[in-house]
Amino acid sequence: xxxxxVLLKDIMTKRVVTIASTISIREISKIxxxxxxxxxxxxxxxxxxxxxxxxxxxxxxxxxxxxxxxTAGEIMTPHVEAIRxxxxxxxxADAMQKKHIHRLLVMGRDLSEPQMPAxxxxxxxxxxxxxxxxxxxxxxx
Numbered sequence: 754x755x756x757x758x759v760l761l762k763d764i765m766t767k768r769v770v771t772i773a774s775t776i777s778i779r780e781i782s783k784i785x786x787x788x789x790x791x792x793x794x795x796x797x798x799x800x801x802x803x804x805x806x807x808x809x810x811x812x813x814x815x816x817x818x819x820x821x822x823x824t825a826g827e828i829m830t831p832h833v834e835a836i837r838x839x840x841x842x843x844x845x846a847d848a849m850q851k852k853h854i855h856r857l858l859v860m861g862r863d864l865s866e867p868q869m870p871a872x873x874x875x876x877x878x879x880x881x882x883x884x885x886x887x888x889x890x891x892x893x894x
Contacts, residue, residue: 758843760842775824792807804829804831804833806828837859837860
C-alpha cells in the first residue's frame, strides 16, 4: 500500500519567530526562552530573511570576550535554505540530508524575492516521518 504524500504546508510550524539584526545576544536568549523556540529568523530592513540564529549559534559565543555586545547580525547563520509549501516532506528530508542542514524556511512566494517566512520545517520531523512515526511539529525555525 502506497503511503499518501505529506506536503509541508500541511505539517509545517506556521508561527515563525522573527527578530531584527540589531537585537543583542542576551535579548535573543530571552526571546527564545519566552517563545519556547530553538531558533529565530533574522529579518533585514526590506523585511526579507537575512539568516537564522539557533541555540547553537548563541551557545557558541557565550563566554567569549564581550559576548553580551554581539548582535543577531553578527552571530546568525547567514545562509538560509528556503523551500515552497507545496514541497513534499520526503523532498524536504532529501534536501536537508543532501545539504547537511537541520532547518528549512518555508516561503510562500518566489524564493528569490525578500519576504517573511510562511513557516518552517525541522529535520527531526522529517526523519521521524520517514520511519513511519508522526510527531507534532515543533515551534522552531
